[in-house]
Amino acid sequence: MISQAEYRQRREQLMSQIGQGTAIFRSAPVAVMHNDVEYNFRQDSDFFYLTGFNEAEAVAVLAPHHAEHRFVLFVQPKxxxxxxxxxxxTGVEGAKERYGADEAYPITELEEKLPQYLEKADRIYYQLGRDRHFNQTVLTHWQKLMRTYPKRGTGPMAIESTNPLxxxxxxVKSPTELEMMRQAVAISVDAHNHARKFAQPGCYEYQIQAEIEYMFRQRGALGPAYPSIVASGVNSCILHYVENTRQMETGDLLLIxxxxxxxYYNxxxxxxxxxxxxxxxxQRIIYELVLKAQQEAIAQVQPGKPYNLFHDTAVRVLVEGLMDLGLLAGDIEEIIKxxxxxxxxxxxxxxWLGLDVHDSGVYKNGEESWQTFEPGQVVTVEPGLYIGLDIKxxxxxxxxxxRWRGIGVRIEDDVLVTESGNEVLTAGVPKLVEEMES
Incomplete structure (x- = not known):
């Protein structure tokens, strides 16, 4: 579990970058499934990353310039x-005692109390998101402060996104974050290995899904990180197939x-x-081609190498293989371009992988320059080939x-960039042909 000391260090790191600014973060909304039945609450990842606070209807304010209250929480009262x-x-007092807030208020006092943390800031750091009502709250406070700026001589002159920071x-994941990810991986590895043994002709896809997700919860996970894909036969050619209703037959490929x-780590x-x-x-020809592409792509996940290189490597291996099979023809450079x-x-x-399955982080710095890998980053490597029945x-x-139609193959691992190369965190799930046939 992430310690309060680490959450505090993260806030300090962010505040050192915003200087005289004030950063505002809104908790995730409560999502309604249908009528008045709610989904299980899942906190906004940025909010959770900075606070560890896991309740709805909350706002976090970071004001490094404030004399007393640098970290403020607005929460639902007891x-x-x-x-x-x-x-x-948690309540107002719990927000201070358990989460280290310098000050905490009931969420109903946000409109009244927020201005004191903005009026001396030189800018507001806030990511305009899907919560239109709260977007308008922030904009309204900013506009009021802009109007009174000539009289006070202080106040935020701009709103800037928190995303780049x-x-x-x-x-880059901390050692404790990597511990959480290793635990998520260990549980998922065991579930995959169990599913491969459990899957037999006559089983339904949803039975495999049930076995996998049972192991997730039984081992202490929150549940699936995303809707589980259990795709047999031609369903393996659908990238995000989630119906999971087909009965499997001998000779099918099963993509899980x-x-x-x-x-919260995935x-x-x-x-x-x-x-x-x-x-x-x-099937074996296509599978071995995808496996070769993945193995060569993983080799490119190295500190200092550009992010796009592992994708380009996989594409070239796949194209070369498809040309050898007569499924593509012409000049390889033209085909790729x-x-x-x-x-x-x-x-x-x-x-990227972390608190979100498609985790926070840029892939390119401008139009031409790609992000370079650094130790502590985690990336998925997942080439595939999908030859659907209706492919054109x-x-x-x-x-x-x-003969090729209906074959879909994807192989995906989670790869940690290390000081000297990489570590395949998910290596505990077999993928060589002889292992998959055993």
């Missing part, structure tokens, strides 16, 4: 009658893309294997023989 229905609240901080969330793993024990000849491989491989090879080649490319 209310025994309401807590009977919706659970215990927090994205850079969140991108599933990972758990542990203390794992993300994909494996594809044959139902009934053996790949067909054509004009993305004529996209009917078979339509997504990027990975993404790019104009001028070969027709696709029936």
């Amino acid at each position: 209310d025994p009658e309401k807590e009977v229905w919706t659970g215990y609240r 927090l994205q850079k901080m969140r991108l 893309d599933a990972g758990c969330a542990y203390q 794992a993300d793993i994909t494996r594809t294997f044959p139902i009934g024990g053996k790949f067909s000849g054509d 004009e993305e004529k491989y996209k009917p078979f491989y339509m997504h990027r090879t990975g993404h 080649p790019v104009e001028g490319q070969p027709e696709i023989p029936e």
Whole structure:
């Protein structure tokens, strides 16, 4: 678990960057599933990263220039009658005692108290988000302070996004964050290995999903990090297939893309294997091509190397392989430049991983310069090939023989950038052909 000392260090790091500014963060809204039934609450990741506070209807304010209150929380006050229905609240005093706030107020006092933390700031740091009502609250306070600036001589002259600062901080994981991610990975690895043994001809996809998600919760995870994909047969060619209703047959490929969330930190793993024990000849050819692309891509995840290199590496391996199979034809450089491989491989090879499955962090610095890998970053590496029944080649490319149609393969691992190279955190799930057929 992340300590309060680490949350405090994160706030101090951010405040050292905003100088005379004031940063405002809003908790996640309560989402309604249907009528008055609510989804399980999931805190906003930036808010959680800075505070560890896991309740709705809260606002965090960081005001490094304030004489007394540098970290302020506005929270729901204690209310025994309401807590009977919706659970215990930390309350105003608890916000100071448990979460280290210099001052805390009931959320109902936000309009009254917030101006004192803004009036001497030179700018407001706030990411305009989906909460339109709160966006308007911040803008209204800013406009009022702008109007009175000539009389006071102080006040925020601009609103600036917190994203560039927090994205850079969140991108490199602390040792404790990596502990949380390793736990999420360990649980997810065991669930994948169990699912591969459990999956047999005649099983339904939802039965595999149930086994995986049972293990997530049984081992202490919050649950799935994202909707679990259990895609057999031609369903493996649908990138985000989540119906999970088909009955599996001998000879099917089964693609499982599933990972758990542990203390809000996530794992993300994909494996594809044959139902009934053996790949067909054509399935094995496609599988080995994707595996080769992934292995060569992982080798490019190294400190100092540009982010795009592992994707470019995977694309080249896949294109070369598809050309050898007669599924693409022409000049390889032209095929890659004009993305004529996209009917078979339509997504990027990975993404940042952490508090969010598609975690906070930039991929490019401007139009031409890519982010370079640094120790402590975690990225997924997940090439795939998807030859759907209705796939149509790019104009001028070969027709696709029936023998390949219906084969979908993706292989995904979570990779930590280290000082000397990388560590495949999810290596505990087999992926070599002989392992997948055992």
